[in-house]
Amino acid sequence: MNTQAILRDEDTFLIPTYKKMPVALVRGEGCYVWDSDGKRYLDFYGGHCVTPLGHCPSKVVDAIKQQSERLLFYSNVVYNDVRARVARLLAEMAPLKRIFFCNSGTEAIETALKIARKSTGHSKIVSMVGAFHGRTLGSLATTWNPSYRAPFTKVLPNSHFLPIGDLVAAESFLTQNKDTAAVLIEPVQSIAGMVGAPDEYFRGLRKLCDSTSTLLIFDEVQTGVGRTGTFSISEQFGIVPDMITLAKSLGSGIPVGATLLSKTLSDEVQYGDQGSTFGGGMIAMSAVEATLQTIRADSLMDRAPKIFDAITEAVKPIALEMRGHGCLIGIRIKPKVSSILPALRERGVLAGGSADPNVMRLMPPLIADEKHIAEFAEAFRDAIEDVQT
Numbered sequence: 041m042n043t044q045a046i047l048r049d050e051d052t053f054l055i056p057t058y059k060k061m062p063v064a065l066v067r068g069e070g071c072y073v074w075d076s077d078g079k080r081y082l083d084f085y086g087g088h089c090v091t092p093l094g095h096c097p098s099k100v101v102d103a104i105k106q107q108s109e110r111l112l113f114y115s116n117v118v119y120n121d122v123r124a125r126v127a128r129l130l131a132e133m134a135p136l137k138r139i140f141f142c143n144s145g146t147e148a149i150e151t152a153l154k155i156a157r158k159s160t161g162h163s164k165i166v167s168m169v170g171a172f173h174g175r176t177l178g179s180l181a182t183t184w185n186p187s188y189r190a191p192f193t194k195v196l197p198n199s200h201f202l203p204i205g206d207l208v209a210a211e212s213f214l215t216q217n218k219d220t221a222a223v224l225i226e227p228v229q230s231i232a233g234m235v236g237a238p239d240e241y242f243r244g245l246r247k248l249c250d251s252t253s254t255l256l257i258f259d260e261v262q263t264g265v266g267r268t269g270t271f272s273i274s275e276q277f278g279i280v281p282d283m284i285t286l287a288k289s290l291g292s293g294i295p296v297g298a299t300l301l302s303k304t305l306s307d308e309v310q311y312g313d314q315g316s317t318f319g320g321g322m323i324a325m326s327a328v329e330a331t332l333q334t335i336r337a338d339s340l341m342d343r344a345p346k347i348f349d350a351i352t353e354a355v356k357p358i359a360l361e362m363r364g365h366g367c368l369i370g371i372r373i374k375p376k377v378s379s380i381l382p383a384l385r386e387r388g389v390l391a392g393g394s395a396d397p398n399v400m401r402l403m404p405p406l407i408a409d410e411k412h413i414a415e416f417a418e419a420f421r422d423a424i425e426d427v428q429t
């Protein structure tokens with residue numbers, strides 16, 4: 041199929057919910073993807089923050105192949121060997137040891153919100169200005185950007201937004217709203233432009249939630265699975281949330297999400313509180329197993345801060361500010377990112393924009409090395425020069 045035909049058929053038959061790059065990708069290997077014309081791109085967009093091991097990592101591909109010949113699927117009405125192994129492995133690697141498997145980030149958030157509401161008996165959820173938590177109705181209610189929420193406000197549960205990093209605002213809200221079930225926070229607000237907060241803020245929030253009997257939920261759909269240097273970014277703050285949501289990197293591209301719970305919360309969960317036909321399916325579990333085993337065996341999490349430092353060094357003369365952690369990187373630049381991204385694509389590099397017109401997002405895989413970073417830096421310098429001249 042040629043590029044023109046691919047673009048035409050998607051644009052004709054798919055409902056227009058996405059603003060797409062005009063690129064049809066048909067193959068991937070490691071840090072690179074190829075389009076239908078055979079052009080190669082260095083993928084520092086990571087397939088939308090999804091590919092911690094790069095594209096088509098052989099261990100994940102082999103695991104899926106082998107599993108597909110044994111058992112493609114059986115639901116949670118039965119036990120299964122690969123699901124049991126992944127549950128143990130995830131519990132070994134993550135700070136919370138009780139798991140619900142689903143298929144996407146938004147479902148992982150929905151699960152956390154349901155459990156928080158049932159456990160506390162309260163319905164109010166607080167999230168942060170700038171937050172993105174997904175598009176199904178529960179998680180959409182906690183997503184800040186009005187352009188996503190506005191058409192649906194009539195059917196969304198009541199939501200409250202606080203400024204991220206402001207402990208005084210959090211204290212004032214939580215002490216006056218004793219009917220708050222949970223604070224939901226994306227520790228690095230990726231889509232907002234890699235907006236974060238100091239470690240002390242997260243420690244303060246933990247204390248505040250404890251003193252007001254409010255649950256603390258970390259949305260680690262982007263930060264999780266080692267992308268920031270530890271399995272959960274909460275480990276870097278020295279705190280343990282009550283729940284953590286994971287998706288994106290977890291299955292190296294196979295759809296899978298997970299909500300991790302404390303044992304205390306898990307003990308309160310009853311049959312029927314949540315469910316998913318496909319959650320914990322065998323193909324997804326085989327991809328998660330190979331992904332987690334590789335991250336652990338190859339010490340890939342240790343690479344994340346090094347990649348951040350190397351990219352910081354490489355873009356030093358141009359970047360106005362570096363944001364984020366590990367392989368979740370924001371670069372503030374003078375020109376509009378919307379003008380740089382096409383220039384980068386022309387030079388064979390994929391990167392992302394954000395809600396901040398001057399913050400470019402990079403979500404490289406944990407396997408990116410000096411050669412890839414040098415290749416990115418050269419294209420980045422040329423693209424900026426192009427746009428400024």
Ligand SMILES: Cc1ncc(COP(=O)(O)O)c(C=O)c1O
Nearest residue numbers: 144145146172173174261262287
């Ligand atoms: C922080 C965060 N939470 C939740 C989601 C929703 O995940 P999904 O698109 O898999 O439903 C996203 C998606 O981009 C996200 O970035």
